[in-house]
Amino acid sequence: MGLERARNIADLRELARKRLPRMVFDYIDGGADDEITLRRNVERFRDIELTWDALVDVEKVDTSAAIMGASMRLPFFISPTASSRLFHPRGGECAVARAAQAAGIVYACSTLASTTLEDIAKAHQGPRWLQVYVWRDRALVEELLTRAKAAGFTGIVLTVDLPVAGNRERDGRNDFSIPPRVTFRTASQALAAPAYMADMLATPPISAANFAHLKMESGIIQFVNAQFSRSVTWEDARWMRETWGGKFAVKGVSTPDDARRAVGIGADAVWVSNHGGRQLDTAPASIDMLPAIAEAVRGDAEIIFDGGVRRGTDIVKALALGANAIAIGRAYLYGLAAAGERGVARAIDILEDELKRDMMLLGRTRVSGLTRDLIFQRRV
Numbered sequence: 001m002g003l004e005r006a007r008n009i010a011d012l013r014e015l016a017r018k019r020l021p022r023m024v025f026d027y028i029d030g031g032a033d034d035e036i037t038l039r040r041n042v043e044r045f046r047d048i049e050l051t052w053d054a055l056v057d058v059e060k061v062d063t064s065a066a067i068m069g070a071s072m073r074l075p076f077f078i079s080p081t082a083s084s085r086l087f088h089p090r091g092g093e094c095a096v097a098r099a100a101q102a103a104g105i106v107y108a109c110s111t112l113a114s115t116t117l118e119d120i121a122k123a124h125q126g127p128r129w130l131q132v133y134v135w136r137d138r139a140l141v142e143e144l145l146t147r148a149k150a151a152g153f154t155g156i157v158l159t160v161d162l163p164v165a166g167n168r169e170r171d172g173r174n175d176f177s178i179p180p181r182v183t184f185r186t187a188s189q190a191l192a193a194p195a196y197m198a199d200m201l202a203t204p205p206i207s208a209a210n211f212a213h214l215k216m217e218s219g220i221i222q223f224v225n226a227q228f229s230r231s232v233t234w235e236d237a238r239w240m241r242e243t244w245g246g247k248f249a250v251k252g253v254s255t256p257d258d259a260r261r262a263v264g265i266g267a268d269a270v271w272v273s274n275h276g277g278r279q280l281d282t283a284p285a286s287i288d289m290l291p292a293i294a295e296a297v298r299g300d301a302e303i304i305f306d307g308g309v310r311r312g313t314d315i316v317k318a319l320a321l322g323a324n325a326i327a328i329g330r331a332y333l334y335g336l337a338a339a340g341e342r343g344v345a346r347a348i349d350i351l352e353d354e355l356k357r358d359m360m361l362l363g364r365t366r367v368s369g370l371t372r373d374l375i376f377q378r379r380v
């Protein structure tokens with residue numbers, strides 16, 4: 001199957017699986033512990049049923065949306081994910097950023113990107129955000145924020161569900177690390193993915209590009225564990241918010257109480273997420289947490305949603321249950337791994353086509369019209 005014949009995100013996942021060494025595919029595809037939250041994020045969408053309004057003029061459908069001051073052509077955007085060059089060594093972050101720019105959507109860059117902020121800014125001139133953590137070394141954080149501002153990033157996203165990396169057992173089994181280490185297992189997996197390996201060998205080594213000047217000897221995961229302060233609290237989040245001064249989102253909120261705390265420190269957006277099931281396993285599916293959080297926020301901040309989005313109907317459901325915009329993670333990463341920029345563009349196209357068709361089928365012509373009454377309330 002070629003890229004053009006990929007009809008849905010599941011097809012892109014299959015293409016990614018064929019192209020990548022197993023350890024890299026598993027790093028994208030996997031989750032924590034028994035991967036219960038990972039699966040539930042996807043499956044719980046299937047339990048939600050939609051109803052439609054018939055005989056509505058749906059000749060023109062407007063998919064535009066706005067989030068944290070950014071106008072977008074679509075109500076979904078690129079979620080931050082670490083080290084894109086690992087998934088497509090030649091294209092990396094710039095391939096994703098270019099596809100997002102062409103689609104008119106926000107690009108949110110991971111702190112652990114394998115490309116510098118300055119290079120990403122050249123690939124995406126539209127609204128772009130930087131995801132951050134509160135490192136032990138505050139000077140390092142301040143330096144990063146100053147660089148982000150200088151490179152024209154308009155928002156920052158503080159991820160709060162990662163006081164320590166989750167237990168991703170597939171990675172341990174595969175001897176996986178960033179950058180990859182050579183062991184018998186990793187070498188034999190690499191040999192089974194010749195096209196990927198040729199790209200990897202022809203391009204510069206993968207690093208946490210924004211911290212390259214720090215001379216990381218041990219690799220990104222070790223760097224993260226060393227820099228993660230496990231004593232970070234809401235006071236530190238407030239410090240981050242004040243130090244930055246611009247648009248600010250708190251990512252990784254899973255309860256109404258934390259949503260109110262985020263509002264309390266002045267967040268512009270509360271980002272409902274469980275890190276795609278990669279952190280605390282047996283956390284509820286993200287979509288199950290959304291309605292109560294939307295109710296608690298009561299319009300005092302915008303709401304971003306991620307977790308398990310693979311279909312246009314998933315986007316509709318999250319918007320109907322209170323989200324202002326949806327972030328996609330694996331959906332575009334499968335496209336990136338399958339075919340670089342073209343693959344990301346294909347992932348965005350697939351979701352756009354599905355969303356437009358779904359809006360017509362639902363009888364709703366605007367994103368603001370995707371409201372809770374579309375969700376079927378089953379009588380038990």
Ligand SMILES: Cc1cc2nc3c(=O)[nH]c(=O)nc-3n(C[C@H](O)[C@H](O)[C@H](O)COP(=O)(O)O)c2cc1C
Binds near residue numbers: 028082308333
């Ligand atoms: C391979 C991978 C790397 C990720 N890296 C980061 C990261 O660096 N920072 C972050 O805040 N979230 C990260 N995430 C989480 C995503 O931003 C997002 O919350 C998650 O992927 C949403 O779930 P989905 O993949 O089902 O769409 C990562 C996710 C994946 C799959």
